[in-house]
Amino acid sequence: MISSLAITDFRSYSAARLDLSGGTVVLFGPNGSGKTNLLEAISLLTPGKGLRGATAAEMGRREPGEAVGRAWGVAATLDTADGEVKIGTGIQTMGPSARRIVRIDGETAAPGRMLEHLRPVWATPEQDRLFSDARADRLKFFDRLVFAAYPDHAATISNYEKALRERIRLLTHENQVPDPLWLDALEARLSEAGARAAIARVSALTALQEGIDARADRPFPLADLGLEGPAEQMAREGADEADILSMLGEGFARARTRDGAAGRSLFGPHRTDLTAIHREKNRPAAEGSSGEQKALVLNLILAQTARLAEGIAKPVLLLDEAPAHLDENRRAALFDEIEALGLQAFMTGTERPLFSALEGRAQFVAIGPDGLGGQPPSSHGDFAA
Secondary structure (H helix, E strand, C coil): EEEEEEEEEECEEEEEEEEEECCCEECCCCCCCCCCHHHHHHHHCCCCCCCCCCHHCCCCCCCCCCCCCCEEEEEEEEEEECCCEEEEECCCCCCCCCCEEEEEEEEEEHHHHHHHHHHHEEHHHHHHHHHHCHHHHHHHHHHHHHHHHHHHHHHHHHHHHHHHHCCCCCCHHCCCCCCCHHHHHHHHHHHHHHHHHHHHHHHHHHHHHHHHHCCCCCCCEEEEEEEEEEEHHHHCCCCCCHHHHHHHHHHHCCCHHHHHHHHHCCCCCCCCCEEEEEEECCCEEHHHHHHHHHHHHHHHHHHHHHHCCCCCCCCCEEEEECCCCCCHHHHHHHHHHHHHHHHHEEECCCCHHHHHHHHHCCCCEEEEECECCCCCCCCCCCCCC
16 A cells, blocks of 8 residues: 655646555546646556656656756655555656666665556546557557556566667668668567567456456446457467567568568557457447446456455556546446455546545545645645645
């Protein structure tokens, strides 16, 4: 559980501290008051760019007239089975050489180490039409669920994406014939990381589908999931890593001319798509309304968090505008499931009455036009901005 959160020069906040009692936290207030900024801060306590996918430079607070954001920091104190742990991340200096750093108990650490202590999983309004929006967004969403189950997957995807960028730069370099030996080396790295990613995805999907199937008595729609990609298909059919690696290596080699002409990589596990069928209606989830798609996404997340709830590093749920598009029955069911799983969840909404079923069961934090204002919490755990 996160017992305290502190942010400095992050987004709309100059400095703020939030002390937490554990369990569910409701952040409520008008649009633009900084609720999502707090969720984003927590989402950065894991590898990657957080729930907005922003660059480090975009996160620094700016005063009027400032062209460049300030150096920023996010820190949290965690209560764990082994005692208190302090984790944090941020930028010490802005500029061309700015680099995000991670510290755990005061020591510089690799970003992947944060997953040993905290595994945020989130849903945002941008995912309300996840199944009808861009393929890349669906894959990124699914990979985030895989990270929570298999922390090594984060490093695998990072290595894959880095090698992919280097390969396309080599293929598109003006007036220079690509060095075949260097291409071979890059594609070997790509194939190795791609094969591992595909196997992890299929394993996570199998477990996630089992979790969804076990939730047939819940008031959320069930989805039948799939992964469309040659590497994932081989993994699903039982191929070993060496065979998948070999297939990818041959595919990358054949695609060199085409990828160079296109200026982007048109083959590989980064092109995989997550598919979903609304089971009750027997039709693609992409054809559903925003409300149906949101309910499907929430059910995926709840199935995943239920599966991981017994682990050492419990998932932390970040649900931005969670009540939106949910009827009263599903809203109450969502709140009850979070409580039953014993998870810490942070939810945002514009009005407190949307969360009336949580009165007396959650910590309510009021956020006004000026955000938290850096004030200590009152005896009721609320902030009056």
